[in-house]
Amino acid sequence: MPSPTLLTVTSTEQLTPHLVRVHFTGDLAHFAESSETDRYVKLIFKQPGVDYPEPLDMKALRATLPADQLPVVRTYTVRTLDVAAGSLSIDFVVHGDDGVAGPWAAAAATGDELLANGPGGGYAPRAEADWHLLACDEAGLPAVAAAIDALPDDAVARVLVEVAGEDDVIELDEGANVEVTWLLRGAPSHDVPDERAGRNAPLVQAVRDLEWLPGTVQVFVHGEAAAVMHGIRPFLFTERGLAREAVSISRYWRRGRTEEGFREWKQELARAEG
Ligand SMILES: Cc1cc2nc3c(=O)[nH]c(=O)nc-3n(C[C@H](O)[C@H](O)[C@H](O)COP(=O)(O)OP(=O)(O)OC[C@H]3O[C@@H](n4cnc5c(N)ncnc54)[C@H](O)[C@@H]3O)c2cc1C
Known part of the structure; x- marks a missing residue:
């Protein structure tokens, strides 16, 4: 698994009362391989006070650290991407004080850093659709x-x-x-x-x-x-x-669930449905 990409905030834009666009710079060369329009990244939010081995490997950390010391992972769409310029932007919903990513984005400032795994994706509009x-x-x-x-x-x-x-x-x-x-x-x-x-x-x-x-x-x-x-x-x-x-x-x-609570709920549902 490749190391996560370091993303550094270059600016932010309040698009609407509930949507903030954060512009990042980073080495995005491997993003050129993805062409899906729903291209997304897994943003990694480190827990304050925990020293993580570099390069950060989520799979290895999950096998070794207690849950409350694991970085928090949140999934976000890449809204705009310019691989040559090394820039991308993400539009974050600002949904109050709950959660990690929404409040992070609401307070994001130039120079802030995040790690990101990915991109993944699964959809692009097909020309042959009527x-x-x-x-x-x-x-x-x-x-x-x-x-x-x-x-x-x-x-x-x-x-x-x-x-x-x-x-x-x-x-x-x-x-x-x-x-x-x-x-x-x-x-x-x-x-x-x-x-x-x-x-x-x-x-x-x-x-x-x-x-x-x-x-x-x-x-x-x-x-x-x-x-x-x-x-x-x-x-x-x-x-x-x-x-x-x-x-x-x-x-x-999902309303009333954090992303990891939601992941657990989906796993339970899948198990229950065999
Ligand atoms: C493939 C994919 C792409 C996504 N792309 C985007 C994107 O581009 N922009 C974006 O904003 N989100 C996007 N999401 C949704 C985002 O991952 C979730 O909203 C995530 O839970 C936000 O994390 P958090 O730390 O802010 O809140 P969490 O810690 O996960 O949740 C805390 C509380 O906030 C509530 N909450 C979470 N999200 C919302 C919301 N949108 N509105 C109202 N309440 C909410 C939860 O129900 C919970 O009660 C995407 C999700 C997926 C799977």
Whole structure:
């Protein structure tokens, strides 16, 4: 396994009240091999006061250190990348004081450093699709925005984005046949009342209500676990009968769970389902 990449903050931009873009520099040569638009990295947050052997190897550390001394790992989409210039940016949802990565990003300053493993990825828009459906909340927005950037000029796309309010709407690089609908839930993602969350999230209803276009569709849906996996996934596969390879769908975060709590929950679920 290659050593993690050192990323150094060069600047930050407050894109909206709940989204901060952090620009980094680093040696990104190996990122040239990845072409997925949902390209992501595993950011490594060291625990203060713990001396880690260099180069940092998460697998080795997991085998030797107690859980409370392990670095915290969080997954984030690479929003923009310039390998030659050695620069990339990540858009972080600022979701209050809970967690590690969100609060880190809210306070990030020039010169701050992080380690990153990756990149990984699994999706890029296919030119042969007749149309594209892209749906997300704030956490999935960086990947959706990167997908829109990569669409051919004549691509047909319907884009559904759920955000807190009008101030959370950002500019997207829309082509002539790309229609973006912003769904305002009326509260930040960490503070949304139960009746507007999960299966009741505006994104779920919007996907169900979307006018389906003729021809083959390629779908990309990522966001909060309950909305995506319980609200939207059954609709796409059971009601719309889409083929697995036509759909990229996953949970990017889960209400009330940290990323490692969420990982444990997924493992338990997989074990229970055999
Ligand atoms: C492939 C992939 C790509 C991703 N890309 C991005 C990205 O580009 N930008 C981005 O912001 N996120 C992205 N995420 C989601 C991000 O990894 C999670 O939101 C992560 O849990 C944030 O870590 P944290 O330390 O801030 O909070 P955690 O410590 O994991 O959680 C603390 C608390 O905050 C809540 N929480 C976590 N995330 C959110 C949120 N988005 N909104 C409201 N409450 C939240 C949790 O439910 C928990 O209660 C991605 C996830 C995956 C799997």
